[in-house]
Every structure is written in structure tokens, then in C-alpha cells.
Amino acid sequence: MSDAEPAPAPEERADAAAWLAVAAGTLGALMATLDISIVNSSLPTIQGEIGASGTEGTWIATAYLVAEIIIIPLSGWLERLFGLRTFLLLAAGLFTLFSMLCGVSTTLTMMIIGRVGQGFTGGALIPTAMTIIATRLPRSQQPIGNALFGATALLGPVAGPVLGGWLTENLSWHYAFFINLPVGAALITLLLVAMPHKRSNLALIAEADWLGIIGLAMGLGGLTVVLEEGEREQWFSSSTIIWLTIVSAVGFMLLAAGQFFARRPVIRLALLRNRQFGSVVVMVTVVGMVIYGTSYAIPQFLSAIAGYNSLQAGQIVMLSGAPVILMMPFTPWLIRTVDIRLSVAFGLTVLAFSAWLETDLTSVSDGSSFVDSQLLRGVGTVFCMMFLNQAAIRSVPAEQASDAAGLYNAARNLGGSFALAGIAVIQDQRLWLHSRRIEETLSANAINVQDYVAGQVQALGGQGRAMRMIEGTIQMQALTMTYSDLFWILTVGIILVSPLALFLRPLPKGAPMAAGH
Known part of the structure; x- marks a missing residue:
């Protein structure tokens, strides 16, 4: 009598409450990542209404990122302190209130306070989404949850400008913030229904x-x-x-x-001594600079040079989301089968090439000049971010995975913050430099310059108008050259960190996606 083979254990499946919890976490992460960039294409309009200069306007974007960087590493401790559901309810409720403050802002100070509050509370919604996936879904279904989260993390920054632009053009920029009210209400409802209550552990305050x-x-x-x-x-x-x-x-x-x-x-910096994890942090910082820097710079260029409105500029930024949507269903398979070093190196190469394509901008460039580069940027982002996330979690022991996830996410946002701050500095310096260089080439005694000025005086009906026209032309050319410089810097930065992909270790073949929290 032959031994009967034991029947395979039935595959564990998540119940409806677990999927509702995942939906709540994903919705919260989407809301938080959208608001990183939802103001980018609307900034010229917002700046005009609240009386902020172009340089000051970068604070509207930077304040959010800086606050997120601070709160993300604290999220794990705050989860244990309050309990996951209570913590998420506090974060979602306060995020909605701070969004309303941004929506009614009439001064730059009010707006920055609201954005800092959004960043602190919204930043908590991002890593906790991964915690829900890791704790509420069985291991066999975690790749589905991770793919959903990955889609929101990558789509949020690129969908934000087009949503903000549409609301600005069809309603008002205020609704870019007011839209969080119904979304926040839906999120709170899902949390109350799907998440179990856990008792707070306030004793952890003394251990912080x-x-x-x-x-x-x-x-x-x-x-x-x-x-x-x-x-x-x-x-x-x-x-x-x-x-x-x-x-x-x-x-x-x-x-x-x-x-x-x-x-x-709060941040376990000792993890940076791990060669693989340290390499991942450096690479994701630069990738963060590319993602957030381009989603800010491109709408500003199209508004200032091509005369695009908020919606038109946002649609161009959104192009990089198309490859993300198309490739996301295949990312679990890619992670299981493609060598991580090849994937990350390929992604960084594509990102560098996409930035290089934008270095030949002219004063007559419009949205069509960014189509190819944005599509390529979407492809490069998927290959970089999805694999780097897995490398970050798998490069450390399991008990340190949450610390690695916090440091990884903070590094990505830190790159974005550096990019926005750097854009403001470089824009001021290079605009002045290019303006002076152009002026140096225009000798007042040159016959062709005098003929051009005389023609402008005759066409515009006055010397004052003619000189203002010439000054405006110089400023536009200088600004175009400045944006080209920004994309050159991004190109070189990506190339410099690309060799770090060689330090990555291959992921286990056939292993499921790791869940970072």
C-alpha cells in the first residue's frame, strides 16, 4: 500500500476587511503623494494671489517635503504609541484640516503653515500603507498590495500637477486643497470600518x-x-x-x-555602513531629485516660456505616468526574474537620457519638446524605484526593515527637497549670468544692433517700449538657458551615481516582493 501524498495546505486568502484596510492605506498614500506636487502647475496663479515671488513660491512645495522627511522616520514609533488605527485617524483628520487652511490662505505665511501641517500628517500616511499591506495580507497576496502601493507612490507626484491644473483652470486653485475634504472623509470612514482598534502605549513617550x-x-x-x-x-x-x-x-x-x-x-544611521543599503540611499536621493525636480521645473518652464496654463502644463507632467500604469502589473514578475543590477542600471541610464533630451530647449520650445523625455522618465522611474525599494528592505535584517524603509523614504523626499531648493538657487545665479553674457554680445555701437533698435522703435512707437521689448527678449533667452542648465545638472548627477548599481546583490529568485513599513 503506497503512502498517500499529503494534501497541499489551502492557500491563505485575505478577507474583505483586510482588503478594505489596504484600500484605506492606499487611498491615504495616494492623497499624500498627490499633494506633494498638486500645486506645481498652479504655482504662478497661487503666487500672484497671495503675493509671493517666484523664489518664495518654491517654499509652497518645499515646506511639504521637509515636513514629510521629518515625520516618515517617526511613523513606526507613532504607530506603536497610538495604535495604528488611532494614528491613521489622527493623521487623516489633521491632514484634511490643514488642507482646508491651505485652501483659504491669503498670505504666504498661512500657506506655508498649512503645507507644513499637510507634510507632517500626510507623510505619516505613506509608510503606514506598507504596514497595512505587510500585516493584513497573507504573503501570497502581498505582491498585489505592493503593486497597488507602488502605483500610488509613483503616480502621485506626476498626477498631482494635472489634477491641480484642471482644478485651477476650471474652478479655482483653492479646490486643489478643498478636494481633500471628501477624500479625507472617505478615508476616515474606511479606517473606522476596516481597521481594528488597538490600545495606545503612551509609556513609549519616555523611550523616544x-x-x-x-x-x-x-x-x-x-x-x-x-x-x-x-x-x-x-x-x-x-x-x-x-x-x-x-x-x-x-x-x-x-x-x-x-x-x-x-x-x-529615530533614524538608524548605522545602516548606511551596509554597502548595499548605503548605495541604495544615495541612488534614491538622486532619483528623488529627478522625480520631484522635473515635476516642478517643467510646469514652471511651460508657464513662463511657452505660455501654458496650469492644466496644459500638468498634462505634460502626467505623461510620465503612462508607462507606470502600463508596467505596474508586470513589476512583480520583473522583480522575480530580472537581475536587480541590470534593472537599476538600465533605469538610471534611461533617466539620464531623458534629462539629457531636455538640455536643448529653446525659447520656442513647448509641450511637444517634453513628450519623449517624459515617457522615458516614466520607464526609468519604474525600473529604478521598484527595484531599489526591494533592495533597501532585503539588504538589512528583517527586524530592521522598518528602519530601512523609513530612511529610504526620507532619502527620496530629501532628494526632492534638495532639488527644489537647488532650483531656486541655480535659477537666480544662472539667470543673472546668462543675462549679462547676452548683454555683453550686444554692443551699443554695433550697426546691426542700432538698426534692430531703430526698427523696434518704429514698430512699437517709442524708444522706451523698444528697450523694454529687448530686455524682455534677453530675459526669456536667459531663462531658457537656465532651465537647460538645470537638466544638464540632473543628467550629470544621475551618471555619477549609476556605478553604485554594481554594489547591489541579486534578489532571491522567485522570492515574493518584500514589504517595507
């Missing part, structure tokens, strides 16, 4: 890495302000910049002290 928390806020906050305001304040000739630099330095020292004295540091 307060040195690291305070140092993180002082260090990153001070550094970002220095980068944003340094050019306008003439750098270290300003006492404000000097004091902010000191605040930032003290903050980073406190963060370093927390690594030695805290039982569980």
Missing part, C-alpha cells in the same frame, strides 16, 4: 529618541531654509543665514548623539 527627533527637525529644517534663502540673503553676509547654519549644525550633532544614547534611534 528625543535627541534624534529634535536634531532631525533642527538639522533638516535649518539646512533647507539656508539653501532656499541663502542666495536672496547673500549667504553668510546675512546674520540670519549664519544663525540658521548654526541651528542646522547643532541639529545634526543632536541627531548623531541620538545614535549612541537612544535605545532605538
Whole structure:
């Protein structure tokens, strides 16, 4: 009598409540990632209504990212402190309230306060979505949840400008924030229905890495302000910049002290000594610069040079989302079968090529000049981000996966913050430089210059109008050259970090996607 083979164990399946919880987490992450860039294509309109200059307007985007960078590493501790459902309900409710504050803002100060509040609360919604996937779905179904989350994380920053642009053109820029009210209400309802209540553990307050928390806020906050305001304040000739630099330095020292004295540091910087994880952090920082920097710079170029409205500019940015949507169903298979080093190297090469395509912009360039580069950028982003996320989680022991996920997500947003601050600095410097160089080529005594001026005087009916016309032409050409410089810098930055892909170790063949939380 032959031994009967044991029947295979039935595959575990998630129930409806678990999928509702995943839907809640994904909706929260989508809302948070959308609001990173939803103002980008509407910034010229918002700046005009609240009385902010172009350089000051970058704060509307940067304030959100900086606040997110600070809160993301804290999310794991806050989950344990309040319980996951209570923490998410607080985050969703406050995010909605801060969105309303942004929507009714009449000054730059009000807007920045609202955006900082959005960043603190919205940033908590991103890593907790991965926690829900990891804890509520069986391992066999986690790739589906991870694909849903990956789609929101990649689509949010590129869908934001087109949604914000449509609302601005058809309703008002205020509705780019008011739209969070019904979404927030739906999210809170899903959380109440699908998430089980867990008791708070307020005793963890005494165990927190307060040195690291305070140092993180002082260090990153001070550094970002220095980068944003340094050019306008003439750098270290300003006492404000000097004091902010000191605040930032003290903050980073406190963060370093927390690594030695805290039982569980807010950011476990020791993970950076891991060659693979350190390489991933450097690469994802640069990729973050590309994602958030281009989603900010392209709408600004199209508005200033091509005369596009908010919706038209947002539609161009959204093009990079098309490859994300098409490729997302195949990413679990790609991760199981393609060597991670080849994938990341290929993705970085495509990103570098997409940025290089935008270095030949002219004053007559329009949205069509960005079609090919945006589609390629979407392809490169999928190959980079999906694989780098897996590499970050698998490069550390399982008990440190949440620390790695927090540091990974903070690095991505930090890259975006540096990109936005850097754009403001470079734009001021290069615009001045290119304007002077163009003026140097126009000798007032040259016959062709005099003939051109005379023709403009006759056509416009006055010398004053003619000179303003010439000045406007110089500024437009200089601004175009400045944007080309920005894309050159991104191209070179990507090329410099590309060799780090060689430090990555292949993922286990046939292994399911890792869930970072």
C-alpha cells in the first residue's frame, strides 16, 4: 500500500476587511503623494494671489517635503504609541484640516503653515500603507498590495500637477486643497470600518529618541531654509543665514548623539555602513531629485516660456505616468526574474537620457519638446524605484526593515527637497549670468544692433517700449538657458551615481516582493 501524498495546505486568502484596510492605506498614500506636487502647475496663479515671488513660491512645495522627511522616520514609533488605527485617524483628520487652511490662505505665511501641517500628517500616511499591506495580507497576496502601493507612490507626484491644473483652470486653485475634504472623509470612514482598534502605549513617550527627533527637525529644517534663502540673503553676509547654519549644525550633532544614547534611534544611521543599503540611499536621493525636480521645473518652464496654463502644463507632467500604469502589473514578475543590477542600471541610464533630451530647449520650445523625455522618465522611474525599494528592505535584517524603509523614504523626499531648493538657487545665479553674457554680445555701437533698435522703435512707437521689448527678449533667452542648465545638472548627477548599481546583490529568485513599513 503506497503512502498517500499529503494534501497541499489551502492557500491563505485575505478577507474583505483586510482588503478594505489596504484600500484605506492606499487611498491615504495616494492623497499624500498627490499633494506633494498638486500645486506645481498652479504655482504662478497661487503666487500672484497671495503675493509671493517666484523664489518664495518654491517654499509652497518645499515646506511639504521637509515636513514629510521629518515625520516618515517617526511613523513606526507613532504607530506603536497610538495604535495604528488611532494614528491613521489622527493623521487623516489633521491632514484634511490643514488642507482646508491651505485652501483659504491669503498670505504666504498661512500657506506655508498649512503645507507644513499637510507634510507632517500626510507623510505619516505613506509608510503606514506598507504596514497595512505587510500585516493584513497573507504573503501570497502581498505582491498585489505592493503593486497597488507602488502605483500610488509613483503616480502621485506626476498626477498631482494635472489634477491641480484642471482644478485651477476650471474652478479655482483653492479646490486643489478643498478636494481633500471628501477624500479625507472617505478615508476616515474606511479606517473606522476596516481597521481594528488597538490600545495606545503612551509609556513609549519616555523611550523616544528625543535627541534624534529634535536634531532631525533642527538639522533638516535649518539646512533647507539656508539653501532656499541663502542666495536672496547673500549667504553668510546675512546674520540670519549664519544663525540658521548654526541651528542646522547643532541639529545634526543632536541627531548623531541620538545614535549612541537612544535605545532605538529615530533614524538608524548605522545602516548606511551596509554597502548595499548605503548605495541604495544615495541612488534614491538622486532619483528623488529627478522625480520631484522635473515635476516642478517643467510646469514652471511651460508657464513662463511657452505660455501654458496650469492644466496644459500638468498634462505634460502626467505623461510620465503612462508607462507606470502600463508596467505596474508586470513589476512583480520583473522583480522575480530580472537581475536587480541590470534593472537599476538600465533605469538610471534611461533617466539620464531623458534629462539629457531636455538640455536643448529653446525659447520656442513647448509641450511637444517634453513628450519623449517624459515617457522615458516614466520607464526609468519604474525600473529604478521598484527595484531599489526591494533592495533597501532585503539588504538589512528583517527586524530592521522598518528602519530601512523609513530612511529610504526620507532619502527620496530629501532628494526632492534638495532639488527644489537647488532650483531656486541655480535659477537666480544662472539667470543673472546668462543675462549679462547676452548683454555683453550686444554692443551699443554695433550697426546691426542700432538698426534692430531703430526698427523696434518704429514698430512699437517709442524708444522706451523698444528697450523694454529687448530686455524682455534677453530675459526669456536667459531663462531658457537656465532651465537647460538645470537638466544638464540632473543628467550629470544621475551618471555619477549609476556605478553604485554594481554594489547591489541579486534578489532571491522567485522570492515574493518584500514589504517595507
